Amino acid sequence: MYEKIKLDYSSLDPYITEKTIYINYYNYYGNYIDNLNKLLIKNNYDYIYSMEELIDRIDMFNLEDRDDILYNLMGSLNHELFFYTMSPYGKNKPIGNIKNKIEEEFGTYDKFREEFIKKALELKGSGYTFLVVNDSKLQIINTSVEDSVLLYGFIPLLVIDMWEHAYYLDYEDNKLDYINNWFKLIDFEKVEKIYNKK
Ligand SMILES: [Fe+2]
Known part of the structure; x- marks a missing residue:
């Protein structure tokens, strides 16, 4: 199963409030990951690739599920990068x-x-x-x-x-x-x- 990355959703307050992060993290990112896993299990997928690698391998799945798998996969990846690259303690200038x-x-x-x-x-x-x-x-x-x-x-x-x-x-x-x-x-x-x- 693919998992959500961990995030303390109050940590980005006040720039992005806990409520907003909660909605985005659970209702969007969480749903995408859950839907993706459900569809992959339905397709007997054995989780041998990273989510990024799956983008190029979408034709291994049933035709009727491909659009849904791709949409939920991209939604998961986009949110993962968004949440991963934010931090209240990070260096917010390039290094x-x-x-x-x-x-x-x-x-x-x-x-x-x-x-x-x-x-x-x-x-x-x-x-x-x-x-x-x-x-x-x-x-x-x-x-x-x-x-x-x-x-x-x-x-x-x-x-x-x-x-x-x-x-x-x-x-x-x-x-x-x-x-x-x-x-x-x-x-x-x-x-x-x-x-x-x-
Ligand atoms: Fe979002």
Whole structure:
């Protein structure tokens, strides 16, 4: 069985309140993981691959379940990365290799931040804004609904959940304040780890 990553859902308060995290972590992420496991068991899956590896192997499942498996798989992966890369204790400024790469490609961290915020505000409807590695280059990308950047062969390093359930209770429609406060929660030690593993 795939499991949710652990999270102290009060720890990101006040930037993201306990109530909002609870809804996102249990009602969305939790449901995606539960639905995914149910569908995989129904398909006699033996859990030999990581969730990331399953994206490219979706055709091993019954045709009638593939869309559902893919949707719940991507929803699980998107939320896993979102929750994993936030921490109240983390280094919220880039370090190490990812710091150098961000400066090489965007000029400064502030320029990267500006571009990321601009992109996130351009997103229409529910979706995500990602920082990815695309062919050894960093790129900021929006995806719709639960689409994963893994579908395009990109490596996700960092993501913000831009569905209304992720911010509306705390910020109503003030997406800019949500994004600015999310930047205070980014744990760049974890982003660095993902970047070095890629
Ligand atoms: Fe979510």
